[in-house]
Amino acid sequence: MSIVGIISKMAAAPTSPVTYALPIGNAQIPLNLYLGKVLRLRFTYNIYCIACQQKIKKSYQNGYCFPCTQKLAQCDFCILKPERCHYHLGTCREPAWGDAHCMIPHWVYLANASGLKVGITRKTQVPTRWIDQGATAAMGLFEVPTRLMSGLVEVILAKTFSDKTNWRKMLQGKAESIDLFTVGERIKPQILSQFDSVQLIENPQICQFDYPVIAYPQKVAALSFDKTPLIEGTLLGIKGQYLIFENGVLNIRKFTGYEIEAGF
Ligand SMILES: [Zn+2]
Structure with missing residues:
Protein backbone atom coordinates (compact mmCIF):
# COMPACT_ATOMS: atom_id res chain seq x y z
CA MET A 1 0.00 0.00 0.00
CA SER A 2 1.20 3.54 -0.61
CA ILE A 3 -0.01 7.08 0.03
CA VAL A 4 1.24 10.29 -1.59
CA GLY A 5 0.88 13.60 0.18
CA ILE A 6 2.53 16.54 1.88
CA ILE A 7 3.94 15.59 5.26
CA SER A 8 4.00 17.61 8.44
CA LYS A 9 5.32 17.19 11.96
CA MET A 10 4.21 14.00 13.66
CA ALA A 11 1.24 14.07 15.98
CA ALA A 12 1.98 12.44 19.33
CA ALA A 13 -0.31 11.22 22.10
CA PRO A 14 1.15 10.92 25.62
CA THR A 15 0.38 7.24 26.02
CA SER A 16 2.92 4.69 27.25
CA PRO A 17 4.73 4.36 24.95
CA VAL A 18 4.00 7.56 23.03
CA THR A 19 1.64 6.98 20.06
CA TYR A 20 2.78 8.66 16.86
CA ALA A 21 0.96 9.46 13.62
CA LEU A 22 2.51 10.91 10.48
CA PRO A 23 0.18 13.39 8.74
CA ILE A 24 0.46 12.87 4.97
CA GLY A 25 -2.02 14.71 2.74
CA ASN A 26 -5.39 14.18 4.39
CA ALA A 27 -4.34 10.87 5.96
CA GLN A 28 -2.51 9.95 9.16
CA ILE A 29 -0.18 6.97 9.18
CA PRO A 30 -0.34 5.24 12.59
CA LEU A 31 3.42 4.77 12.82
CA ASN A 32 3.57 2.59 15.93
CA LEU A 33 1.99 -0.21 13.86
CA TYR A 34 4.98 -0.20 11.51
CA LEU A 35 7.67 -0.66 14.15
CA GLY A 36 9.93 -3.50 13.10
CA LYS A 37 8.55 -3.37 9.56
CA VAL A 38 9.94 -1.91 6.38
CA LEU A 39 8.87 1.65 5.68
CA ARG A 40 9.61 3.34 2.37
CA LEU A 41 9.51 7.13 2.05
CA ARG A 42 10.15 8.59 -1.40
CA PHE A 43 10.47 12.34 -1.97
CA THR A 44 8.61 13.39 -5.14
CA TYR A 45 10.77 16.55 -5.48
CA ASN A 46 7.74 18.72 -4.78
CA ILE A 47 7.88 21.10 -1.80
CA TYR A 48 5.11 23.49 -0.74
CA CYS A 49 5.40 26.38 1.73
CA ILE A 50 3.46 25.48 4.86
CA ALA A 51 2.18 29.06 5.20
CA CYS A 52 1.25 30.21 1.67
CA GLN A 53 1.17 26.76 -0.03
CA GLN A 54 3.26 28.02 -2.97
CA LYS A 55 5.37 25.39 -4.70
CA ILE A 56 9.01 26.07 -3.86
CA LYS A 57 12.44 24.73 -4.78
CA LYS A 58 13.88 24.93 -1.28
CA SER A 59 12.33 25.38 2.14
CA TYR A 60 13.58 27.58 4.97
CA GLN A 61 13.03 27.30 8.74
CA ASN A 62 11.46 23.84 8.49
CA GLY A 63 8.88 24.43 5.79
CA TYR A 64 8.54 28.04 4.65
CA CYS A 65 9.24 29.83 1.37
CA PHE A 66 11.81 32.61 1.68
CA PRO A 67 9.30 35.52 1.39
CA CYS A 68 7.22 34.03 4.23
CA THR A 69 10.30 33.85 6.49
CA PHE A 209 7.58 9.51 28.66
CA ASP A 210 8.72 6.34 27.05
CA TYR A 211 9.06 6.00 23.34
CA PRO A 212 8.30 3.24 20.86
CA VAL A 213 11.90 2.14 20.22
CA ILE A 214 12.99 -1.42 19.45
CA ALA A 215 16.67 -0.53 19.14
CA TYR A 216 18.77 2.61 19.32
CA PRO A 217 21.31 3.14 16.53
CA GLN A 218 25.02 2.58 17.20
CA LYS A 219 25.88 5.61 15.14
CA VAL A 220 23.46 8.46 14.64
CA ALA A 221 23.59 9.57 11.00
CA ALA A 222 21.08 12.17 9.82
CA LEU A 223 19.09 11.12 6.77
CA SER A 224 17.86 13.79 4.36
CA PHE A 225 15.41 13.69 1.47
CA ASP A 226 17.53 16.38 -0.23
CA LYS A 227 20.48 13.96 -0.41
CA THR A 228 18.60 10.65 -0.50
CA PRO A 229 15.17 10.96 -2.16
CA LEU A 230 14.36 7.36 -1.24
CA ILE A 231 14.62 6.51 2.44
CA GLU A 232 13.80 2.90 3.06
CA GLY A 233 14.43 0.52 5.90
CA THR A 234 13.15 -1.22 8.98
CA LEU A 235 11.58 1.27 11.36
CA LEU A 236 13.42 0.69 14.64
CA GLY A 237 11.86 3.46 16.63
CA ILE A 238 10.29 6.88 16.97
CA LYS A 239 11.50 9.48 19.44
CA GLY A 240 10.99 13.24 19.52
CA GLN A 241 10.29 14.13 15.90
CA TYR A 242 12.72 11.48 14.60
CA LEU A 243 12.18 8.19 12.85
CA ILE A 244 14.98 5.75 13.67
CA PHE A 245 16.04 3.41 10.86
CA GLU A 246 18.87 0.88 10.74
CA ASN A 247 20.95 3.22 8.59
CA GLY A 248 20.18 6.56 10.20
CA VAL A 249 17.62 8.92 11.68
CA LEU A 250 15.13 11.18 9.91
CA ASN A 251 13.97 14.46 11.45
CA ILE A 252 10.42 14.61 10.12
CA ARG A 253 9.90 18.19 11.23
CA LYS A 254 12.72 19.39 9.00
CA PHE A 255 10.84 18.10 5.96
CA THR A 256 7.46 19.64 6.70
CA GLY A 257 5.93 20.70 3.38
CA TYR A 258 7.71 17.96 1.39
CA GLU A 259 5.54 15.75 -0.79
CA ILE A 260 6.31 12.13 0.02
CA GLU A 261 5.13 8.79 -1.24
CA ALA A 262 4.93 6.48 1.78
CA GLY A 263 4.91 2.75 1.13
CA PHE A 264 4.44 0.01 3.69
ZN1 LIG B 1 5.22 30.99 1.75
Whole structure:
Protein backbone atom coordinates (compact mmCIF):
# COMPACT_ATOMS: atom_id res chain seq x y z
CA MET A 1 0.00 0.00 0.00
CA SER A 2 1.20 3.54 -0.61
CA ILE A 3 -0.01 7.08 0.03
CA VAL A 4 1.24 10.29 -1.59
CA GLY A 5 0.88 13.60 0.18
CA ILE A 6 2.53 16.54 1.88
CA ILE A 7 3.94 15.59 5.26
CA SER A 8 4.00 17.61 8.44
CA LYS A 9 5.32 17.19 11.96
CA MET A 10 4.21 14.00 13.66
CA ALA A 11 1.24 14.07 15.98
CA ALA A 12 1.98 12.44 19.33
CA ALA A 13 -0.31 11.22 22.10
CA PRO A 14 1.15 10.92 25.62
CA THR A 15 0.38 7.24 26.02
CA SER A 16 2.92 4.69 27.25
CA PRO A 17 4.73 4.36 24.95
CA VAL A 18 4.00 7.56 23.03
CA THR A 19 1.64 6.98 20.06
CA TYR A 20 2.78 8.66 16.86
CA ALA A 21 0.96 9.46 13.62
CA LEU A 22 2.51 10.91 10.48
CA PRO A 23 0.18 13.39 8.74
CA ILE A 24 0.46 12.87 4.97
CA GLY A 25 -2.02 14.71 2.74
CA ASN A 26 -5.39 14.18 4.39
CA ALA A 27 -4.34 10.87 5.96
CA GLN A 28 -2.51 9.95 9.16
CA ILE A 29 -0.18 6.97 9.18
CA PRO A 30 -0.34 5.24 12.59
CA LEU A 31 3.42 4.77 12.82
CA ASN A 32 3.57 2.59 15.93
CA LEU A 33 1.99 -0.21 13.86
CA TYR A 34 4.98 -0.20 11.51
CA LEU A 35 7.67 -0.66 14.15
CA GLY A 36 9.93 -3.50 13.10
CA LYS A 37 8.55 -3.37 9.56
CA VAL A 38 9.94 -1.91 6.38
CA LEU A 39 8.87 1.65 5.68
CA ARG A 40 9.61 3.34 2.37
CA LEU A 41 9.51 7.13 2.05
CA ARG A 42 10.15 8.59 -1.40
CA PHE A 43 10.47 12.34 -1.97
CA THR A 44 8.61 13.39 -5.14
CA TYR A 45 10.77 16.55 -5.48
CA ASN A 46 7.74 18.72 -4.78
CA ILE A 47 7.88 21.10 -1.80
CA TYR A 48 5.11 23.49 -0.74
CA CYS A 49 5.40 26.38 1.73
CA ILE A 50 3.46 25.48 4.86
CA ALA A 51 2.18 29.06 5.20
CA CYS A 52 1.25 30.21 1.67
CA GLN A 53 1.17 26.76 -0.03
CA GLN A 54 3.26 28.02 -2.97
CA LYS A 55 5.37 25.39 -4.70
CA ILE A 56 9.01 26.07 -3.86
CA LYS A 57 12.44 24.73 -4.78
CA LYS A 58 13.88 24.93 -1.28
CA SER A 59 12.33 25.38 2.14
CA TYR A 60 13.58 27.58 4.97
CA GLN A 61 13.03 27.30 8.74
CA ASN A 62 11.46 23.84 8.49
CA GLY A 63 8.88 24.43 5.79
CA TYR A 64 8.54 28.04 4.65
CA CYS A 65 9.24 29.83 1.37
CA PHE A 66 11.81 32.61 1.68
CA PRO A 67 9.30 35.52 1.39
CA CYS A 68 7.22 34.03 4.23
CA THR A 69 10.30 33.85 6.49
CA GLN A 70 10.70 37.59 5.95
CA LYS A 71 7.16 38.65 6.75
CA LEU A 72 5.55 36.19 9.19
CA ALA A 73 5.82 36.73 12.93
CA GLN A 74 6.23 32.96 13.40
CA CYS A 75 9.50 33.17 11.41
CA ASP A 76 10.95 36.21 13.22
CA PHE A 77 14.24 35.90 15.16
CA CYS A 78 12.36 36.28 18.47
CA ILE A 79 10.82 32.83 17.97
CA LEU A 80 14.26 31.33 18.62
CA LYS A 81 15.11 34.02 21.17
CA PRO A 82 11.96 34.68 23.22
CA GLU A 83 13.83 37.13 25.44
CA ARG A 84 13.92 39.39 22.40
CA CYS A 85 10.14 39.43 21.83
CA HIS A 86 9.44 43.01 20.68
CA TYR A 87 5.66 43.04 20.76
CA HIS A 88 5.68 45.70 23.51
CA LEU A 89 7.62 48.03 21.21
CA GLY A 90 4.81 47.91 18.66
CA THR A 91 7.06 46.21 16.11
CA CYS A 92 5.56 42.72 16.02
CA ARG A 93 5.29 41.65 12.39
CA GLU A 94 1.73 40.41 12.99
CA PRO A 95 0.30 41.70 16.28
CA ALA A 96 -2.77 39.45 16.01
CA TRP A 97 -0.50 36.41 15.79
CA GLY A 98 1.51 37.75 18.71
CA ASP A 99 -1.70 38.18 20.75
CA ALA A 100 -2.61 34.54 20.15
CA HIS A 101 0.86 32.96 20.51
CA CYS A 102 3.08 35.23 22.61
CA MET A 103 0.88 37.35 24.87
CA ILE A 104 -0.50 34.25 26.59
CA PRO A 105 0.61 32.12 29.56
CA HIS A 106 3.95 30.35 29.10
CA TRP A 107 5.73 27.80 31.22
CA VAL A 108 9.39 27.61 32.11
CA TYR A 109 10.23 23.94 32.58
CA LEU A 110 12.95 21.45 33.37
CA ALA A 111 13.33 18.44 31.12
CA ASN A 112 15.63 15.49 30.63
CA ALA A 113 16.10 14.59 26.97
CA SER A 114 19.84 14.22 26.52
CA GLY A 115 20.53 15.45 30.03
CA LEU A 116 19.13 18.26 32.13
CA LYS A 117 17.82 21.30 30.29
CA VAL A 118 15.60 24.30 30.84
CA GLY A 119 13.05 25.39 28.29
CA ILE A 120 9.97 27.46 27.68
CA THR A 121 6.70 26.66 26.00
CA ARG A 122 3.21 27.96 25.57
CA LYS A 123 1.18 26.40 28.38
CA THR A 124 -1.17 24.91 25.77
CA GLN A 125 1.76 23.01 24.21
CA VAL A 126 2.31 20.88 27.33
CA PRO A 127 3.07 17.97 27.03
CA THR A 128 3.43 18.02 23.20
CA ARG A 129 6.51 20.22 23.36
CA TRP A 130 8.26 17.77 25.69
CA ILE A 131 7.50 14.78 23.49
CA ASP A 132 8.73 16.70 20.41
CA GLN A 133 12.07 17.08 22.16
CA GLY A 134 12.29 13.41 23.06
CA ALA A 135 12.25 14.15 26.79
CA THR A 136 12.03 11.13 29.07
CA ALA A 137 10.89 13.36 31.93
CA ALA A 138 9.77 16.96 32.29
CA MET A 139 8.28 19.21 34.90
CA GLY A 140 6.77 22.71 34.75
CA LEU A 141 8.44 25.10 37.16
CA PHE A 142 7.08 28.62 36.61
CA GLU A 143 4.11 30.14 34.85
CA VAL A 144 4.47 33.63 33.35
CA PRO A 145 2.00 35.84 31.45
CA THR A 146 3.99 36.31 28.23
CA ARG A 147 6.57 34.74 25.97
CA LEU A 148 8.95 37.61 26.70
CA MET A 149 8.86 36.90 30.44
CA SER A 150 9.52 33.21 29.87
CA GLY A 151 12.53 34.16 27.77
CA LEU A 152 13.91 36.48 30.44
CA VAL A 153 13.67 33.73 33.07
CA GLU A 154 15.20 31.17 30.72
CA VAL A 155 18.18 33.41 29.98
CA ILE A 156 19.05 33.49 33.68
CA LEU A 157 18.63 29.73 34.10
CA ALA A 158 20.62 29.05 30.93
CA LYS A 159 23.69 30.47 32.65
CA THR A 160 23.62 27.37 34.88
CA PHE A 161 21.76 24.79 32.78
CA SER A 162 21.71 23.87 29.13
CA ASP A 163 18.79 25.21 27.08
CA LYS A 164 19.47 22.83 24.18
CA THR A 165 18.85 19.18 23.49
CA ASN A 166 21.75 17.23 22.05
CA TRP A 167 19.70 15.32 19.47
CA ARG A 168 22.45 12.81 18.72
CA LYS A 169 22.69 11.87 22.38
CA MET A 170 18.88 11.86 22.71
CA LEU A 171 18.76 9.30 19.88
CA GLN A 172 21.53 7.09 21.26
CA GLY A 173 19.57 5.73 24.17
CA LYS A 174 17.58 6.48 27.27
CA ALA A 175 18.69 9.53 29.22
CA GLU A 176 20.06 8.78 32.69
CA SER A 177 17.50 9.57 35.32
CA ILE A 178 17.67 13.03 36.95
CA ASP A 179 15.81 14.21 40.04
CA LEU A 180 14.03 17.19 38.42
CA PHE A 181 12.13 17.97 41.58
CA THR A 182 15.26 18.57 43.64
CA VAL A 183 16.82 20.68 40.90
CA GLY A 184 13.61 22.73 40.75
CA GLU A 185 13.69 23.36 44.48
CA ARG A 186 17.21 24.76 44.16
CA ILE A 187 16.20 27.13 41.35
CA LYS A 188 12.97 28.56 42.75
CA PRO A 189 14.18 31.14 45.31
CA GLN A 190 16.61 32.81 42.91
CA ILE A 191 13.98 33.37 40.20
CA LEU A 192 11.05 34.29 42.47
CA SER A 193 13.13 36.97 44.15
CA GLN A 194 13.97 38.58 40.80
CA PHE A 195 10.58 38.69 39.04
CA ASP A 196 7.19 39.84 40.30
CA SER A 197 5.12 38.32 37.51
CA VAL A 198 6.60 34.83 37.82
CA GLN A 199 4.23 32.35 39.42
CA LEU A 200 5.32 29.10 40.91
CA ILE A 201 3.53 26.05 39.55
CA GLU A 202 2.17 24.49 42.73
CA ASN A 203 2.70 20.76 43.24
CA PRO A 204 4.35 20.25 39.87
CA GLN A 205 3.93 16.82 38.36
CA ILE A 206 6.88 15.09 36.81
CA CYS A 207 5.70 13.74 33.44
CA GLN A 208 7.51 10.63 32.27
CA PHE A 209 7.58 9.51 28.66
CA ASP A 210 8.72 6.34 27.05
CA TYR A 211 9.06 6.00 23.34
CA PRO A 212 8.30 3.24 20.86
CA VAL A 213 11.90 2.14 20.22
CA ILE A 214 12.99 -1.42 19.45
CA ALA A 215 16.67 -0.53 19.14
CA TYR A 216 18.77 2.61 19.32
CA PRO A 217 21.31 3.14 16.53
CA GLN A 218 25.02 2.58 17.20
CA LYS A 219 25.88 5.61 15.14
CA VAL A 220 23.46 8.46 14.64
CA ALA A 221 23.59 9.57 11.00
CA ALA A 222 21.08 12.17 9.82
CA LEU A 223 19.09 11.12 6.77
CA SER A 224 17.86 13.79 4.36
CA PHE A 225 15.41 13.69 1.47
CA ASP A 226 17.53 16.38 -0.23
CA LYS A 227 20.48 13.96 -0.41
CA THR A 228 18.60 10.65 -0.50
CA PRO A 229 15.17 10.96 -2.16
CA LEU A 230 14.36 7.36 -1.24
CA ILE A 231 14.62 6.51 2.44
CA GLU A 232 13.80 2.90 3.06
CA GLY A 233 14.43 0.52 5.90
CA THR A 234 13.15 -1.22 8.98
CA LEU A 235 11.58 1.27 11.36
CA LEU A 236 13.42 0.69 14.64
CA GLY A 237 11.86 3.46 16.63
CA ILE A 238 10.29 6.88 16.97
CA LYS A 239 11.50 9.48 19.44
CA GLY A 240 10.99 13.24 19.52
CA GLN A 241 10.29 14.13 15.90
CA TYR A 242 12.72 11.48 14.60
CA LEU A 243 12.18 8.19 12.85
CA ILE A 244 14.98 5.75 13.67
CA PHE A 245 16.04 3.41 10.86
CA GLU A 246 18.87 0.88 10.74
CA ASN A 247 20.95 3.22 8.59
CA GLY A 248 20.18 6.56 10.20
CA VAL A 249 17.62 8.92 11.68
CA LEU A 250 15.13 11.18 9.91
CA ASN A 251 13.97 14.46 11.45
CA ILE A 252 10.42 14.61 10.12
CA ARG A 253 9.90 18.19 11.23
CA LYS A 254 12.72 19.39 9.00
CA PHE A 255 10.84 18.10 5.96
CA THR A 256 7.46 19.64 6.70
CA GLY A 257 5.93 20.70 3.38
CA TYR A 258 7.71 17.96 1.39
CA GLU A 259 5.54 15.75 -0.79
CA ILE A 260 6.31 12.13 0.02
CA GLU A 261 5.13 8.79 -1.24
CA ALA A 262 4.93 6.48 1.78
CA GLY A 263 4.91 2.75 1.13
CA PHE A 264 4.44 0.01 3.69
ZN1 LIG B 1 5.22 30.99 1.75
